[in-house]
Amino acid sequence: MLEEWCRGDRTRAALQGHRAAGKNGYGAEGRSIRGGYGDKRLASFLGFAPADGAALAILVVIDEPEGKGSEGDGGAVAAPVWGASPQRLCGSST
Numbered sequence: 001m002l003e004e005w006c007r008g009d010r011t012r013a014a015l016q017g018h019r020a021a022g023k024n025g026y027g028a029e030g031r032s033i034r035g036g037y038g039d040k041r042l043a044s045f046l047g048f049a050p051a052d053g054a055a056l057a058i059l060v061v062i063d064e065p066e067g068k069g070s071e072g073d074g075g076a077v078a079a080p081v082w083g084a085s086p087q088r089l090c091g092s093s094t
Contacts, residue, residue, distance in 0.1 A: 009069070013045060013082050015049055023045070024079055042061055042065075043062045043074040044063040045078035045081070048094040058082055058085050060078040062081075
């Protein structure tokens with residue numbers, strides 16, 4: 001299931017030449033004083049590579065993402081950041 005995020009039509013987190021896997025998330029921030037949830041949102045993507053024996057795991061969290069609905073969820077805003085991160089960390093420009 002998780003590997004599907006990096007294949008097919010979910011290419012925002014794809015890594016060229018590597019099998020990767022991950023999962024997106026989206027939710028409301030909790031309130032520390034009165035409890036419950038506020039109006040602020042978080043979007044996230046947790047990914048790892050290679051998919052069949054992870055050597056690298058990265059969690060990307062976007063505080064108060066822009067966009068409404070699916071335009072502001074983790075797959076739309078955090079997954080592209082994740083997709084670029086391993087390539088930059090490993091010194092690859094592809």
